Amino acid sequence: MLFSGIPRIKLLEEATPIQCLSNIGNIMDNNNIFVKRDDIMPIGMGGNKIRCLEFWLGDAIQRKCDILLVAGASVSNQCRLAAAAAAKIGMDCIILHSSDEPKKLNGNSLLNRLMGVKTIFLGEMDEASRKEYTLNYSENLRKKGFKPYIIGEDLVTGAFGYVSSALELVYQAERENIDLKHVVICGSEGPTETGLIYGLSLFGNAFKVHVISVEYEISYLEKRIQKIFKGMCNKLDLVPPRKIEDVAVLYNDYIGEGYGKTTKESLDAVKLLAQKEGIFIENTYNSKVFAGMFDLIKKGIIPRSEAVCCYITGGTPALFNQANLFD
Numbered sequence: 001m002l003f004s005g006i007p008r009i010k011l012l013e014e015a016t017p018i019q020c021l022s023n024i025g026n027i028m029d030n031n032n033i034f035v036k037r038d039d040i041m042p043i044g045m046g047g048n049k050i051r052c053l054e055f056w057l058g059d060a061i062q063r064k065c066d067i068l069l070v071a072g073a074s075v076s077n078q079c080r081l082a083a084a085a086a087a088k089i090g091m092d093c094i095i096l097h098s099s100d101e102p103k104k105l106n107g108n109s110l111l112n113r114l115m116g117v118k119t120i121f122l123g124e125m126d127e128a129s130r131k132e133y134t135l136n137y138s139e140n141l142r143k144k145g146f147k148p149y150i151i152g153e154d155l156v157t158g159a160f161g162y163v164s165s166a167l168e169l170v171y172q173a174e175r176e177n178i179d180l181k182h183v184v185i186c187g188s189e190g191p192t193e194t195g196l197i198y199g200l201s202l203f204g205n206a207f208k209v210h211v212i213s214v215e216y217e218i219s220y221l222e223k224r225i226q227k228i229f230k231g232m233c234n235k236l237d238l239v240p241p242r243k244i245e246d247v248a249v250l251y252n253d254y255i256g257e258g259y260g261k262t263t264k265e266s267l268d269a270v271k272l273l274a275q276k277e278g279i280f281i282e283n284t285y286n287s288k289v290f291a292g293m294f295d296l297i298k299k300g301i302i303p304r305s306e307a308v309c310c311y312i313t314g315g316t317p318a319l320f321n322q323a324n325l326f327d
């Protein structure tokens with residue numbers, strides 16, 4: 001077994017749904033567009049980090065840690081989902097926010113409040129300072145006799161969640177008679193897309209993974225992916241039969257002016273999914289991924305005759321902080 005010896009806490013009972021986007025398909029003259037609903041999960045309102053957390057929590061428990069630390073902006077999905085998973089398994093959790101306390105509770109910050117999780121606002125700071133603060137905070141807890149675990153620090157462990165998702169997707173598509181050829185996924189910090197690439201590369205030539213970068217230049221994203229991929233090969237003691245570049249294509253073209261900044265196409269994608277399919281996606285990640293997929297289909301890079309599945313990675317509560325975009 002691929003994951004034997006890798007500790008894991010099961011947070012998902014069953015596979016997340018695959019759906020056909022039939023109405024958008026009609027408009028685009030393409031009945032081969034599917035979505036994998038990783039925004040629908042039975043805990044914390046769902047999202048890709050739940051899959052990563054199965055392995056981060058497994059690691060934390062194996063190391064006999066007794067408190068989780070998670071850092072991010074106040075709109076962070078990872079912070080909300082770590083707190084939800086901590087609640088579910090009955091572990092303490094502290095959130096460190098690299099932002100000021102929001103004037104009004106909304107989206108993820110509201111959900112964090114409802115969970116009663118201890119939350120510390122550090123004010124605006126960059127990623128490097130946040131990391132340093134988190135490490136110091138963890139060290140202080142250690143001195144007080146706690147055993148803290150920092151969620152999100154070990155990207156290789158987090159990536160296992162999407163190897164597992166890749167296997168789930170392949171078997172599910174087969175069961176539902178979808179002759180899947182292309183998978184579209186968000187590219188950001190690396191664990192999600194790398195796990196998916198690793199998992200799908202185990203199937204030889206069967207799949208192409210299209211990674212839509214929403215945060216970094218793809219030359220830098222590629223380096224991150226390579227590093228995580230290598231770490232996975234070592235930890236799982238298995239090198240897939242295909243190289244990253246044979247399986248995955250990374251795209252720079254849909255970031256617009258940068259992380260979190262909308263483009264006309266990303267806003268259009270949010271509205272199109274809501275109006276034609278009754279599906280809500282947020283604006284930082286998924287909107288750009290869908291804008292990218294629609295463009296790749298229009299350009300024929302993803303041919304109309306070949307089935308494509310796009311991951312919806314969640315983050316839906318963040319949409320409530322983005323109301324101003326739709327005034």
Ligand SMILES: *Cc1c(COP(=O)(O)O)cnc(C)c1O
Nearest residue numbers: 077188189190192285313314315
């Ligand atoms: C974190 C996040 C991503 C990106 O995942 P990475 O593993 O950092 O690439 C995509 N979508 C949503 C909703 C997220 O919260």
